[in-house]
Amino acid sequence: MKLTNESVARRLDEQAGLQRLPSDRLQLFQMRGFCPPDLCAELIALIERDRRPSTIADDNGDAYFRTSETCDLAADLPAVQRIETMLTQLCGIPPMFGEPLQGQRYAEGQEFKPHTDYFTPGGRDFERFCSLSGNRTWTFMIYLNDVAAGGATRFKMAGKTFQPEEGKLLCWNNRLPGGGVNAATLHHGMKVRKGVKYVITKWYREKPWRG
Numbered sequence: 001m002k003l004t005n006e007s008v009a010r011r012l013d014e015q016a017g018l019q020r021l022p023s024d025r026l027q028l029f030q031m032r033g034f035c036p037p038d039l040c041a042e043l044i045a046l047i048e049r050d051r052r053p054s055t056i057a058d059d060n061g062d063a064y065f066r067t068s069e070t071c072d073l074a075a076d077l078p079a080v081q082r083i084e085t086m087l088t089q090l091c092g093i094p095p096m097f098g099e100p101l102q103g104q105r106y107a108e109g110q111e112f113k114p115h116t117d118y119f120t121p122g123g124r125d126f127e128r129f130c131s132l133s134g135n136r137t138w139t140f141m142i143y144l145n146d147v148a149a150g151g152a153t154r155f156k157m158a159g160k161t162f163q164p165e166e167g168k169l170l171c172w173n174n175r176l177p178g179g180g181v182n183a184a185t186l187h188h189g190m191k192v193r194k195g196v197k198y199v200i201t202k203w204y205r206e207k208p209w210r211g
């Protein structure tokens with residue numbers, strides 16, 4: 001199957017319950033209640049079990065750039081298989097293009113400062129992270145819980161902020177229609193002010209994933 005840059009957005013446009021953000025700068029969709037509460041709870045338990053401090057490809061020398069904790073979620077776990085199947089049905093991207101599912105946990109005061117999910121062509125980390133699998137194409141992110149205060153995801157250039165909410169999916173195309181990277185996807189996982197925030201993230205690549 002040849003996966004074109006445009007075919008994913010077209011498919012997402014046809015999915016019931018998925019809303020497309022009105023914007024000519026980026027392709028971004030949201031869906032409330034995508035992940036059922038029991039599955040959100042299972043995924044949170046897995047993140048609690050396996051979390052470790054997050055790393056970041058290029059933190060611009062700022063140790064506080066991404067202060068959350070991360071974990072890779074093993075593909076053979078039943079909860080992971082369940083959400084992966086739901087994502088594949090939604091977007092139609094063959095699973096071979098996907099990186100392993102990741103979980104993030106933000107405690108009070110933690111954040112992920114403004115960044116893009118793609119690697120900047122020609123940037124310091126590009127060769128290291130993209131030579132085998134190509135750059136990131138689509139991001140699918142799911143909030144697993146309601147957060148008492150803070151923890152929104154802000155797309156400054158697109159002028160849009162999303163509040164965390166149990167089961168809510170956000171997804172966006174990191175590329176422009178012509179194939180280059182889209183700087184308007186810049187986003188900020190804002191500080192959690194009260195409570196704990198859990199998300200999972202699925203990133204897809206231009207070529208089949210070779211980790």
Ligand SMILES: O=C(O)CCC(=O)C(=O)O
Nearest residue numbers: 112152153188189199201
């Ligand atoms: O937690 C958020 O709101 C954003 C997370 C994010 O941008 C990422 O993991 O790449």
Ligand SMILES: [Fe+2]
Nearest residue numbers: 115116117187
């Ligand atoms: Fe991100």
